[in-house]
Amino acid sequence: MTDDDQPPSAEDWLSTARTLSQALPLFQRYAGATVVIKLGGHAMGSDAAMASFARDVVLMSHVGVNPVVVHGGGPMINAMLRKLGVESEFVGGKRVTDGATIEVVEMVLSGLVGKRIVQAINAQGGRAVGVSGKDARLMICEQTDPALGFVGTPVECNVDFLRNLQGTRTIPVVAPIGTGRRGETYNVNGDTAAGALAAALRADRLLLLTDVAGVKGDDGEVRGELTPDEIRRMTRDGIISGGMIPKTETALDAIDGGVRAVVILDGRAPHACLLELYTDHGAGTLIRTPR
Numbered sequence: 656m657t658d659d660d661q662p663p664s665a666e667d668w669l670s671t672a673r674t675l676s677q678a679l680p681l682f683q684r685y686a687g688a689t690v691v692i693k694l695g696g697h698a699m700g701s702d703a704a705m706a707s708f709a710r711d712v713v714l715m716s717h718v719g720v721n722p723v724v725v726h727g728g729g730p731m732i733n734a735m736l737r738k739l740g741v742e743s744e745f746v747g748g749k750r751v752t753d754g755a756t757i758e759v760v761e762m763v764l765s766g767l768v769g770k771r772i773v774q775a776i777n778a779q780g781g782r783a784v785g786v787s788g789k790d791a792r793l794m795i796c797e798q799t800d801p802a803l804g805f806v807g808t809p810v811e812c813n814v815d816f817l818r819n820l821q822g823t824r825t826i827p828v829v830a831p832i833g834t835g836r837r838g839e840t841y842n843v844n845g846d847t848a849a850g851a852l853a854a855a856l857r858a859d860r861l862l863l864l865t866d867v868a869g870v871k872g873d874d875g876e877v878r879g880e881l882t883p884d885e886i887r888r889m890t891r892d893g894i895i896s897g898g899m900i901p902k903t904e905t906a907l908d909a910i911d912g913g914v915r916a917v918v919i920l921d922g923r924a925p926h927a928c929l930l931e932l933y934t935d936h937g938a939g940t941l942i943r944t945p946r
C-alpha cells in the first residue's frame with residue numbers, strides 16, 4: 656500500500672470475505688486431486704498468456720490440487736531445426752527422429768520450453784521444477800516403430816518421484832523425452848507422454864490444452880461431452896482426423912489406464928483450466944465412460 660492509498664473500508668473487507676466464503680466450497684471440489692495438464696506447443700502463446708496459465712496452475716496448487724504439467728513444443732522444435740538447416744517430417748502425427756534431430760528435440764524441450772514454463776510458474780509464486788522422462792527414470796520407453804527412428808512409447812513410468820514432489824507442493828514440469836533400457840534417448844509425443852503419466856498416477860483429470868475449443872462433430876460444433884464409443888465412431892467416419900487423432904487416442908488409453916476423465920480444450924482461452932475445473936459447464940470436450 657502506498658501513502659496515498661486508502662485502507663479498505665469495512666464494507667470492502669466484508670464483500671471480499673463473502674466472495675471468499677462462496678469460493679471456498681467450490682475449491683474443495685478438486686482438493687487433493689491429481690490433475691495432469693498437457694500444454695501443447697500451439698497452446699503456448701505470448702509471455703502474457705504464459706503468465707496467465709502459470710497463475711492458474713499456482714492457484715490450483717494453493718487450493719490443494721496436485722498439478723503435473725507435461726509440455727509439448729513442436730513449433731519451437733520446427734523453428735530450431737529450420738535455423739540449423741535440419742529437415743524433418745511427420746508420419747502419423749509423429750516426428751521421424753534421427754540422431755541429429757533427437758539432439759535438437761531434447762535441447763529445445765528440456766532446455767528452452769521446459770525452463771520457460773518453470774520460470775513462468777515460479778514468477779507467479781509457485782515452486783516448479785523442470786524434469787524430463789530421463790530424470791529419476793521417470794519414463795522408460797521402447798522404440799515405437801523402427802521407421803520413426805528415436806521415437807519412443809512409454810512402457811514404464813516411475814511416478815513415485817512425482818508423488819514425492821507433490822508431497823512438498825512442488826509442481827513438476829515434464830518434458831516428453833524418454834530413456835531406453837540401454838540408455839538411448841527417445842522423443843515422445845507430448846500427448847502420449849501426458850497420457851502415460853496420467854494413467855500411472857491414476858489422475859483425476861487429464862487436460863489436453865490445444866488450439867481448438869474441443870472435439871468438433873460433423874456439424875462443426877464442439878461437443879461438450881463424448882464417450883469412448885462415440886470417439887471411436889467419429890474417428891472411423893473421418894470426423895476426427897489429423898492432429899486430433901493422437902489426442903483422442905491418448906484420451907481413450909488414459910481412461911483404459913484408470914484416469915477418471917480427459918478434457919480436450921483450448922489452451923489459448925483465458926483461464927481455460929480454471930473454467931474447466933471450477934464451473935458447472937466446464938470447458939472443451941469431456942471424455943469419460945458413461946456412469
Ligand SMILES: Nc1ncnc2c1ncn2[C@@H]1O[C@H](COP(=O)(O)OP(=O)(O)O)[C@@H](O)[C@H]1O
Nearest residue numbers: 695697865866867869870871894895896898899
Ligand atoms: N473433429 C475435430 N475437432 C477438432 N479439431 C480437429 C478435429 N479433427 C481434426 N482436428 C484438427 O486437430 C488439430 C489439433 O491438433 P494439433 O494441431 O496437432 O494440436 P497440438 O499442437 O496442440 O498438439 C486442430 O487444430 C484441428 O485442425
Ligand SMILES: CC(=O)N[C@@H](CCC(=O)OP(=O)(O)O)C(=O)O
Nearest residue numbers: 695696727728729749750844845
Ligand atoms: C514424436 C513426436 O512427434 N514428438 C514431438 C514432441 C513435442 C510435441 O509433442 O509437441 P506438441 O505437443 O506441441 O505437438 C515432436 O517432435 O514435435
